[in-house]
Amino acid sequence: MQVTETLSEELKRAYTVVVPAATLTERSDAKLRDVAGKIRLPGFRPGKAPLSLLKTRFGASVMGEVAEEAAQEAVKSVVADNDLRPALQPKVEVEAFEPDGGDLTLSITVELLPDFGEPDFSEIELDRDVAEVSDETVDEALQRMAEARRDSTPVAVARAATAGDIAVIDFVGKLDGETFEGGTANDFRLDLGAGQFVPGFEDQVIGMAVDETRTIAVTFPEDYGVETLAGKDTTFDVTLKELRAPVVPDLDDAFAESLGADSLDDLKQQIRDRTAEEYRKAGRDKAKRRLLDRLAERFTQAVPEGLVDVEFDGIWSQLMQAKERDMLEDDDKTKSDDELRAEYRAIAERRVRLGLLLAKVGEDNEISVSQEDIGRAVMERTRAFPGQEQLVLSYYRQNPQALEELRPQVFEDKVVDYILERAKVTERTVSVEDLMTPEDEAAETSAADA
Known part of the structure; x- marks a missing residue:
């Protein structure tokens, strides 16, 4: 097998591979002899039919199998011999092939994963917003609970x-x-x-x-x-x-007990703990967004166009569906398709780059997702549907595929937490309103105030 590199550009490699006719014929003849021992042909005992007859009857189909196997071997050989890390299944095209005795010439194109090196996350600096749970917040939550049971x-x-x-x-x-x-x-x-x-x-x-x-x-x-x-x-x-x-029921121990708490003080503490967890999650989500922004600024390597194409096609399909239903964002309604394509192509590229980076960090540091991690993710989903927890649990128990769909997000969150533990994260006390304002809205508000 003769291999010639024909292209070497950043994340793309191309090779021409020639598999000699003699190799193909030798493999084809071996397969035909194997076939001869398994089939019966009129006038011949099993295994005694001449090779020429076998070639006439089965030669074309067997040579097709041989050529396909040779192509698969060629791809494996090219990847291994050149120490390549493909981002997608290599593209194989037949440039020339004569089943009756010619060489098999293949064109193999490979898109590669980018090299992120060994990043030092300790150089990344960002804020993590925190907020205190006030007595007033607890009292307001109690009052809402009482109103709901009036x-x-x-x-x-x-x-x-x-x-x-x-x-x-x-x-x-x-x-x-x-x-x-x-x-x-x-x-x-x-x-x-x-x-x-x-x-x-x-x-x-x-x-x-x-x-x-x-x-x-x-x-x-x-x-x-x-x-x-x-x-x-x-x-x-x-x-x-x-x-x-x-x-409206009185806010007393009897009311608390009707909700499963030991006392009114116990109910207040439960509310405080739940609210603190909501605040912690909101702060963590904003810290994650800031971290991803820092990573996007820091890592600007080229990414495989094929992966960007797949990601963009998914985004564009959703965008066009939203357009048909007149559900586009107000800013997008004023843009041409070319402007939208450019904007969302950039978003697709960012997503692919960050996804590959996080996957590499996870792989290098042996970060995995356990069944316990999936279980915690399910319980977190149930908290988003108060009063319907059992329905949510039942849904996941009956839908293994839905459980598996949680795995990529759980993996991403574990990798993000790994990086946050190594970055320079400073806690910043903010108001509850600021904590709960999405990062994009907060940025717009700051710009408007300025």
Whole structure:
């Protein structure tokens, strides 16, 4: 086998490989002899058919197999002999091949992984935002919990409905004099002043008396989710059947015990601990974003175009779907396709570069993802759906593929934590509002203030 390097550019190598006809013929004949011992041909005992007849009957297909095997061997040989680290499956093209006795000439193109060297992460400096959990925050959370578990009692005196009441109403909505789907309800409980209905509706219920019927005129918002109602003028025939006053439970040990806590102090501590964990995660997420930005500034090596193409195609597909649904970001709506392609191509390149860097750091430092890591990731997902924890757990138990889809993110997070442990990270106390503001929004706010 003769190998000639024809291209050597940064992350791309190309080779011409020639497999001599004699080698191909020798391998083909050996395969044909093996075939002869396994098949029966009319007039010949097994293994006794002449090679010439075998070539006539099976030569073309066997030579095709031999050529394919030779191509695979050529790729392995080129990669091993030149100590290459392919980023993608090498591209193989047949330049010339004559099954009846000619050489097999192949063109092999290989895209390589970039060399990130041995980075010193101790030179990276960044801030990690932290915030204190105030007593006020705990009290507000307690109050929300109490509000979520409030009851109500009938208003004992005859009076008009006021903000803060719970109005039990029947209503029939009409558009152009005709009822419409979803516009009718009985015994509907409306929190007056909560803004849970079409703008202007609650204001007109306020002042009604029990057993009073009133026709209310409202206009649905232009951006209302039901297209047939968006921006339309409608009327509602409303009957107030009952007024109820909300009853919020007292914040005491009994309330805490109803939520599974030992006491009110224990419940407060649980709230404080959960909130502190939310703050820690928010600070860690922002530190991760800052770290990735520092890495993107620091490592500017070229990356394989093939990987960038794959990443960009995925981004572009999602972008075009968003465009079809008129769900593009406002900034993107004003840009041409060429501008969008340039912008998102750069994003794809950044993602590929950072992904390869993190993968290399993980490989070099033997960072792996255990089943315990996956289990912790699942539990973290459950915390995002309060009250539905068992549903989330059941989903992952029944979907092994969903569990595996967590692995890349868990791996990335472990590598990021590894780097953060070695970088110069300074804790910076900030307000809760600043902590919870996404990094991009925070940057825009700072620029605007300046």
